[in-house]
Amino acid sequence: MTVARLPMKLSDLLAQQNGSLPDCLGAVAQLRPEHPALILNGVTLSYRDFDQLVSRAAASLQRDGVQPGDVVAACAGTSLEYVALYFGVLRAGGVMTPLPPSATAQNLTGMLANSGARWLFLDQPVAKAWDLEGFMPAVNTGQAPVGLKKIWFDLTAGPNSWTQWLGTQANPAPVANDPERAFNLIYSSGTTGVPKGIVQPCSMRWSQTQRAATSGIGFESVLLLSTPLYSNTTLVPLLPGLALGATTVLMSKFDTRQYLALATRHRATHTVLVPVQYQRLLDDPSFDEHDLSSLRIKGSTSAPFGAALKAEVLRRWPGELNDVYGMTEGGVRCELKAHLHPNKLHTIGPPSAGHEIRMIDDNGVELKRGQTGEIVGHSAVMMKGYHALPEKTREIEWFDSTGKRFIRTGDIGRFDEDGFVILSDRKKDMVISGGFNIYPSDLEAELEQHPEVAEAAVVGVPSRAWGETPVGYVVLRANASITKEALLAWVNGRLGKTQRLADLLFIDDLPRNEIGKTLKRQLREQYIKELQ
Numbered sequence: 001m002t003v004a005r006l007p008m009k010l011s012d013l014l015a016q017q018n019g020s021l022p023d024c025l026g027a028v029a030q031l032r033p034e035h036p037a038l039i040l041n042g043v044t045l046s047y048r049d050f051d052q053l054v055s056r057a058a059a060s061l062q063r064d065g066v067q068p069g070d071v072v073a074a075c076a077g078t079s080l081e082y083v084a085l086y087f088g089v090l091r092a093g094g095v096m097t098p099l100p101p102s103a104t105a106q107n108l109t110g111m112l113a114n115s116g117a118r119w120l121f122l123d124q125p126v127a128k129a130w131d132l133e134g135f136m137p138a139v140n141t142g143q144a145p146v147g148l149k150k151i152w153f154d155l156t157a158g159p160n161s162w163t164q165w166l167g168t169q170a171n172p173a174p175v176a177n178d179p180e181r182a183f184n185l186i187y188s189s190g191t192t193g194v195p196k197g198i199v200q201p202c203s204m205r206w207s208q209t210q211r212a213a214t215s216g217i218g219f220e221s222v223l224l225l226s227t228p229l230y231s232n233t234t235l236v237p238l239l240p241g242l243a244l245g246a247t248t249v250l251m252s253k254f255d256t257r258q259y260l261a262l263a264t265r266h267r268a269t270h271t272v273l274v275p276v277q278y279q280r281l282l283d284d285p286s287f288d289e290h291d292l293s294s295l296r297i298k299g300s301t302s303a304p305f306g307a308a309l310k311a312e313v314l315r316r317w318p319g320e321l322n323d324v325y326g327m328t329e330g331g332v333r334c335e336l337k338a339h340l341h342p343n344k345l346h347t348i349g350p351p352s353a354g355h356e357i358r359m360i361d362d363n364g365v366e367l368k369r370g371q372t373g374e375i376v377g378h379s380a381v382m383m384k385g386y387h388a389l390p391e392k393t394r395e396i397e398w399f400d401s402t403g404k405r406f407i408r409t410g411d412i413g414r415f416d417e418d419g420f421v422i423l424s425d426r427k428k429d430m431v432i433s434g435g436f437n438i439y440p441s442d443l444e445a446e447l448e449q450h451p452e453v454a455e456a457a458v459v460g461v462p463s464r465a466w467g468e469t470p471v472g473y474v475v476l477r478a479n480a481s482i483t484k485e486a487l488l489a490w491v492n493g494r495l496g497k498t499q500r501l502a503d504l505l506f507i508d509d510l511p512r513n514e515i516g517k518t519l520k521r522q523l524r525e526q527y528i529k530e531l532q
Contacts, residue, residue: 062172335350412426
């Protein structure tokens with residue numbers, strides 16, 4: 001990579017690199033070689049050392065035959081090597097595919113087969129989990145792509161260890177940037193079935209990088225990120241942060257005490273957390289003892305952020321609080337600047353700049369402003385489609401009367417009188433009982449009004465009399481004394497006749513995936529199984 005002149009500010013940096021995040025990284029490494037790029041478990045990589053590691057990874061991939069457009073997969077815990085591989089794949093012109101370590105053996109095999117990856121980077125904890133479910137034998141017997149080459153991040157010796165695989169040559173062949181080329185292949189969280197591969201083009205990630213620059217990410221920023229590397233929740237701030245010269249502090253696993261210590265020690269300026277992490281931080285007895293004033297901008301995404309919790313964060317944690325609603329598929333994005341709109345905490349905010357949002361009914365007919373329907377969105381930040389699944393791609397697309405392409409969210413919502421979006425529920429989570437639509441989020445919000453309730457989830461289960469009926473799961477606060485019968489009577493007394501819960505169960509913790517989404521399908525299946 002050649003840089004005509006070293007940029008002295010972010011606008012120059014972005015203007016010179018023609019949409020390439022790896023080239024941005026290289027320019028930052030020349031401009032600020034000693035500046036910390038990544039910090040993890042007490043180890044710091046400077047931009048010079050990180051950029052060199054990325055180039056070595058890119059050259060090693062090209063040595064092994066990776067061509068532009070080839071898919072390289074990784075399934076492992078958070079490590080500096082993992083991040084270097086990500087940028088190395090991009091610099092080599094490949095398509096990075098981060099896979100969730102918590103996925104089932106069947107889903108992992110399916111994702112590898114769908115992606116067409118011939119290189120898989122992994123670590124021993126992941127492999128041990130797969131062995132327990134028979135995954136590695138499946139790979140070795142050819143159910144995964146034939147000729148799959150496995151490289152181990154955490155082995156220190158052997159031909160398939162990262163240390164021996166990584167060559168010393170740090171001058172990969174340059175690859176021309178193409179805005180429409182696939183940047184990465186991100187698999188959906190799979191909370192409702194087999195994950196689908198979301199093809200995000202280079203132009204999509206570049207747009208996110210430009211947005212990050214305008215929102216204050218730059219040389220003086222310190223990002224603190226604690227969600228997994230396979231998740232788009234992490235990638236949206238991580239990738240632009242490294243392209244724009246910020247210092248990023250990573251966590252191998254979220255822990256409230258460690259998070260608070262890292263935020264204080266490194267004077268973090270930006271963070272992105274999922275709502276359950278905010279709740280756990282506020283519940284930590286030592287929270288108020290820490291000086292978190294450096295955290296100017298806090299983001300939340302990936303799961304519903306309750307109004308009461310937003311209010312509590314605003315009260316106890318200084319700085320901006322932005323609740324972002326969006327999809328890995330792109331198209332739709334809303335942002336509530338909660339610190340500016342304390343009377344709108346029940347909303348997800350207005351559409352972000354450059355995003356057009358509409359509501360449609362079950363027949364795909366556009367609804368009038370203020371009517372409730374499925375949320376669809378259009379923007380410059382949109383996926384190309386689901387990899388090798390054209391029928392699934394068509395299912396998620398909606399076109400208006402002019403032919404403009406929108407992405408369907410599967411979420412139900414409406415605009416309020418000020419243009420803020422009020423989110424009801426996932427369309428698939430909506431309960432239809434006796435012909436009436438019941439939104440679980442309404443019932444959950446009511447349950448969480450009780451002083452002894454910490455969290456609640458409501459699911460629809462089969463009913464002979466009503467077709468479906470709502471059932472609640474509740475996590476009680478410490479030292480709660482209310483009985484199930486008393487709580488059920490209390491909440492049903494506050495709900496409409498058609499909304500009333502048929503049953504209520506206490507549970508120690510709600511099941512969640514690694515980025516905090518409640519696994520309602522698991523709760524529903526668990527309840528049905530117990531009835532049999």
